[in-house]
Amino acid sequence: MKCILCGHEEIKDSHTTVVREFGKMLLIIRYVPCCECEFCGEVMLNDDVAEKVSEIVSREKERLESEINVVDYTTVA
Numbered sequence: 001m002k003c004i005l006c007g008h009e010e011i012k013d014s015h016t017t018v019v020r021e022f023g024k025m026l027l028i029i030r031y032v033p034c035c036e037c038e039f040c041g042e043v044m045l046n047d048d049v050a051e052k053v054s055e056i057v058s059r060e061k062e063r064l065e066s067e068i069n070v071v072d073y074t075t076v077a
């Protein structure tokens with residue numbers, strides 16, 4: 001696997017935080033598994049994870065309660 005941004009091949013498993021904004025509400029999804037380029041820091045989600053993230057987003061955005069909403073990918077996925 002190569003970095004989609006710089007083409008570097010040093011990709012490591014990592015975790016990232018996905019943030020979505022709905023008006024003044026923020027949905028923050030923590031501990032999302034990803035691959036990260038060690039060279040430029042570009043973060044890539046595999047297809048399964050990306051799909052899971054959009055499921056979480058569409059489910060959670062219906063029940064945002066405050067300006068900042070934090071969910072943990074490892075417990076809601």
Ligand SMILES: [Zn+2]
Pocket residue numbers: 003004005006007008037038039040041042
């Ligand atoms: Zn890169």
